[in-house]
Amino acid sequence: MFPLRTLLFTPGDDPRKGEKAFAAGADAVILDLEDAVAEAQKERARQQIRQTLSIPRPVPVFVRINGASSPHILPDLQTVVDLPVEGLMLAKAESGEEVRRVDWLLSLLEQQHQLPVGKIKIIPFVESARGISRAGEIAAAPRVSCLAFGGNDYTMDIGVPYSRDGEELFFARSQLVVASRAAGIAPPLDTVNPDFRDISFLVEDARRARKLGFQGKLVIHPAQVAPVNEVFTPGDEEIAWAEKVVEAFARAQAAGSGVIQVEGKMVELPIVRRAEQLLAAARRLGKKQ
Incomplete structure (x- = not known):
């Protein structure tokens, strides 16, 4: 599965954008059930994801599910447990206990479907001060293959803007890299860059993350894929x-x-x-x- 240089988000309820995402050249595609899907469209998005993955796809697929404390967590897991996914991205992960709770639910569902227990891996999406402070226990939780950084939510949580020089993200990024190495899992995935039109900003951001020890970056637009792939490919x-x-x-x-x-x-x-x-x-x- 690794290294993953680019993982491209696409809304789970938009098949047109989904098809474009699969053709964009990213190392993996993330079908989103969380922020990109309106509350009233959650069930429609689940049904659409099952339809989308009813045929083989050219790149690995992850599904971002809603947080462990969300009322959507059980129907999300029931939807994806028997699908051909590389893993799940768990939104708003703030503790190892939350990941263990999802692991427990997944194990029950895997047994129910007569599937290998533990096969589906989890990428916790760490996007708050509380999550960063508990990065070590999150990284060491069951099924975790790597961590992902949600820098936009994190900067909102600590009350600062996402800046071009990235100084406000240095501690959080470093915390995720060290926690990952200490837990013996793959290096983390860096945050989405919010300005998909400014490719020079994106490249600066990606280079900074690579220098800190990230394996790749989350992206939100097909135009971001090639520049980020280049940054994270050895020259x-x-x-x-x-x-x-x-x-x-x-x-x-x-x-x-x-x-x-x-x-x-x-x-x-x-x-x-x-x-x-x-x-x-x-x-x-x-x-x-």
């Missing part, structure tokens, strides 16, 4: 550097040395491991044989 120069590091270190170890220099910089084992990770990501994305 030719990065790959060439990583190959030099790995090859030089292998030669040094064979000669009995543990420290080398590459392009005038000291290289130790942690840097080698990072180079190996980058090459592995490039292979998964078809950038390297």
Whole structure:
């Protein structure tokens, strides 16, 4: 399933937008049952999602379900439990207990449908100060494959605007990266950028998230897909550097040395491991044989 550079949101009740999303080139599509669907349209959206997923789709599909405390949580889970989805995105996750509650409900429904228990993974959508403060327990909860950051709701919660320089998001983003690593799950997914018309702002935002340790970014418009994919794809120069590091270190170890220099910089084992990770990501994305 990983790495996921781009996950494109589309309303669960709009099949026209859904078809465009599947053709947009994103690594995955998120069919939304939460914010993008009006309260009166929730049931219609559930029915539409079942219809949408009645035929094979070219990319992995996630469904964003309503929060664990929402009255919609049970019908959402009943709708998706037997569908061919990669996982569920749990909106407004604020504690490990909420994720465990969803895990329990899912387990009961999986047993009811005679499905493998635990197969459906969960991506908690962390979008409040309370959720950020409990990122560690959320990351360690059952079924969690990675975390996702809801920066727009988070900035609203702490009472500041979403700015171009992103200073107000630094702590929250770092908290999610560290919590993910400590729990041994995949790196988190960065927040949607609110201005889909400003591609330069989007690229700055995505580069900042990648430097902090995110694996990809949530997007809300097909025009955002290609720029974000490019940011989160290892470039030719990065790959060439990583190959030099790995090859030089292998030669040094064979000669009995543990420290080398590459392009005038000291290289130790942690840097080698990072180079190996980058090459592995490039292979998964078809950038390297």
